[in-house]
Amino acid sequence: MIRGMLSESPAEKVYGLDIGKSIIQFKSGRPGSIKPKATAGRTSEGNRPSFCLMDECHHWVSSNGGPEFFQTLKRNIEKTTKAGSRWVSTTNAYSPNEDSVAQIIHESEMVSQGFWLYDCLEGSIDVDDMRDEAAVRAALVEAYGDAAWADIDGLTRTILHDRTTPDSTYCRFFFNQIAESSDGWMVKAEWDACFSDTDPIMPGDQIACGFDGSIRGDSTGIVGVRLRDAKLFVVDLWEKPKHAGIDWEVDVLAVEAAVHRMFATYRVEWMYCDPPYFQEAIGRWAIEHGDDRVFEYWTNKPTRMAQAVERFRTAVMVKDLFHEGDERLSRHVLNAVTREVSQGILIQKDSPRSKRKIDLAVCAVLALEARADAIADGRLSIRRSRVVGF
Known part of the structure; x- marks a missing residue:
């Protein structure tokens, strides 16, 4: 970034700079x-910089060594x-759930006590006003301040009409808002x-x-989804009661019984199961109900899971799926927050x-993936009506 700025400014000539790919120095x-520095804290120990610019430090998180480097x-x-x-x-x-360097700085007593200068412009807008053009425009003008290069008209159009991006993302990246809700995965209204x-779910579906x-x-x-219309429903849930003791455990036999009951009640074409804790049971289900119907799906594989999460989120935004309004499913979906990874x-x-x-929520994501793969495998039976004339 600095290399590009200097190469297009009078500074190169005025100060006699030699602007190389890896270092900028005097001719x-x-x-x-x-010099640019990689996030390697140990190799930077003992250096004596006179100025340090730390850019995009909301991405400086534990997984990439950011806090240690800071x-x-x-x-x-x-x-x-x-x-x-000095440093800037x-x-x-x-994101308030990532413990990034940006969060560490903002929440530091050095800021609250006035020893570090923290300067921030935030657009004043609530999520409920995100469809109000005047409110969106005013908040963008407020957030971007004197950034004359910002396309306020274009950003306003995007926020008002682009439904492929959650409003919480706009709040964070366009209005510069820091709030717990900014990381919510699902918008309740959507x-x-x-x-x-x-058209309720029926036995035999x-x-x-x-x-x-x-x-x-x-x-x-366990969450099910009907193949023909992507309607979600809760098959069963085992959740720790509010006042249960620390020795509470899921009733594994009840889980086994529910799985067998589900296969007996519905035409289960595809089942994705996250294996931890139940890998042996999943193997038995595959033997009993068919290894062409019961499959492992490891949710700790970020590339595959990130794609599944994105497909589910998009399906909700464009109303390509439905649900029965089950309080348990809605609560879990709305509880989920996002975590940004490289994938x-x-x-x-x-x-x-x-x-x-x-x-x-995880079950629902897996169910929608299972539905897509079942349909791709040709397992959807299309009901055809006959017209008889007299």
Whole structure:
């Protein structure tokens, strides 16, 4: 970024800069240089920079060593602040569930006590006003400040009419808002719009399903989806009661019975199961009900899971799926928050120990994937009506 800015400015000539691919220095050989640094905290220990620019630090998270790197850079700068050394961080609004460097800085007492300058422009708008053109435009103008290059008209059109992006994403990246809701996976209004109380699920319907199992910490559930119209329903859920003791466990025999009952009640064409804790049981289900119907689906594989999560989210936004309004499924879906990884967006609980479970949301994602694969395999029986004339 700095290399591009300098190469298009008078600074190259005025200061006699040699702008290389990996280093910027003076052509005369005088001391001083600008170097990009990778997020490797240990190899940067002991350096003595006079200025450090930390860019996009909402992406500096534990998985890429960001917080450790930040601490190293900060220590190096702090050793020479009396000589004028300084650091600056630039960032978008951070995700409150990732513990990024941007969040660490914002929540630091150094900011609250006024020792670090924290400057931020946020657009003042609520999610409920995201369809109001005047409110959207005013919030964009507020958030972008004197950034004259911003296409306010284009951004306004996108926010008002592009339904492929969640409103929470616009709040974070366009309005620069930091809020717990900014990481919510599903917009309640969009989920509610997929409710359908007509054409109920009936015994004998062709379905696919998703299974996510646990023993103690999380819930265990099964969600089905009808092949012909993508209508979701809860087959069963085993969730820790509110006042249960620490020794509470999922009734594994009840889970086994529910699976067998499901196969006896519906025409189950495809079942995706997340294997942890139930791998042996899943193997038995495949033997008993067909290994061409029961399959393992490891949700800890981010590439595959991110694609599945994206397909489910898109299906909700364009109303390509329906649900019965089951409170349990809705609660789990709306509890889910997003986590950004290099492969895309995953869903998770709002914290590892959270009691706000999301297991049925995972089941629903697997069920929709199972439906797609069942249809692709040619298993959807199309009902044809006969017209008889007299």
